[in-house]
Ligand code: SF4
């Protein structure tokens with residue numbers, strides 16, 4: 001069975017937020033309606049995003065590394081957000097493993113957001129329904145696009161190729177190979193959600209950060 | 213978590229309604245079994261009608277929690293997997309069965325105690341559904357414990373018994389002593405369970421850490437940016453925003469208002485034969501329960517908060 005997912009290469013992410021803005025642009029422009037912003041140019045802005053890039057400092061000065069860390073829905077293989085949904089608006093697609101929300105069924109009860117340990121879901125303040133990363137489902141399945149363009153907007157935008165996309169269940173795929181050969185790992189494994197998205201750890205060499 | 217007022221009101225009102233039904237029904241059952249005088253039919257009908265009314269008010273409050281209340285009916289769909297969906301089915305069922313029990317007594321007088329069995333089953337199922345909604349989220353470690361169920365049952369029953377005391381003052385003076393006793397016993401039992409869950413939660417160690425959240429083993433990690441300088445759903449929904457002092461003040465307030473004051477009011481009210489003391493016990497306890505439920509939500513620490521520690 002197919003499981004589409006992203007693999008994030010933490011070695012090359014430079015924290016430029018190109019994936020954040022291209023995600024917002026694509027997903028606010030489609031037929032599903034806008035990802036709204038509240039007070040975007042005011043003193044207290046707020047808004048819905050499917051993807052964020054965070055930054056962490058690892059170690060203690062002067063032995064530090066800066067880690068840029070993109071974070072979005074991980075399309076878990078055992079998603080705790082799905083069975084709790086009372087309406088069936090949240091579901092995991094059998095054909096490709098994408099976890100989606102049916103905006104026409106969602107009652108905006110927030111329960112699925114409580115049930116996601118990663119904080120990957122955001123209730124849109126304007127639509128009043130739950131939203132989250134769709135892996136650009138309307139783009140990757142659009143047969144009118146050239147094959148090379150049938151990828152999520154974030155993947156297309158990333159200037160350093162830090163975002164790989166494909167079927168993690170196909171052992172020959174780029175993503176499966178990357179996970180296998182480069183030690184791909186899942187976030188918060190303690191909750192047994194089996195995230196489909198994985199992260200490639202940094203291979204730090206010759207820097208002071210690994211003590212050499 | 214940020215305590216949502218609609219849910220605080222919903223769970224406390226419905227719990228008191230369930231407890232009131234239990235108090236009224238058990239008063240009737242005990243009288244039947246012990247061949248004592250039955251409680252007046254008006255006490256039973258008024259009590260059960262009030263129980264249904266409180267649950268109905270709770271249901272109304274729950275709508276304010278929804279982004280799309282007009283579609284609320286859809287929530288009955290996924291009862292196979294979702295405790296929330298099951299609650300959405302069982303709550304109206306409890307209200308309807310409570311109303312049926314009321315109607316049976318109103319029309320047929322006594323001799324209709326058996327009609328309460330169905331409402332009793334729905335009442336138990338409703339406690340289970342409500343508690344399971346919270347218990348089943350295993351990474352909300354403060355909630356993922358059988359104590360959550362025990363607390364919902366005992367706090368609901370205690371507040372219902374205390375409300376039944378006020379009702380008996382007006383409609384069934386011969387039941388007053390028994391209900392005062394029930395209110396004090398249930399309130400003390402609830403104190404035991406709540407104290408146990410406070411003690412448990414104080415000792416909890418979070419399973420998730422910054423290390424497991426980003427998958428880096430280094431013990432020294434610090435977030436320098438959560439990715440945006442504004443706010444988002446994540447920074448609103450999962451943080452209560454109160455100072456530790458305020459949280460502590462809420463805890464001590466509810467310990468006094470839910471447990472100590474009502475027991476003292478009822479005990480002194482009984483000894484001094486003072487209807488006014490007896491009848492303020494419920495408002496005091498209910499007000500305390502609002503604080504208790506606020507604390508229940510605020511105390512739950514969502515692992516997603518690990519990702520939102522530094523603005524920029
Ligand atoms: S990351 Fe969260 S929202 Fe996405 S599938 Fe997993 S549990 Fe659900």
Ligand code: SF4
Nearest residue numbers: 085106107109110112
């Ligand atoms: S917010 Fe919407 S998708 Fe989430 S659990 Fe409620 S109804 Fe389901």
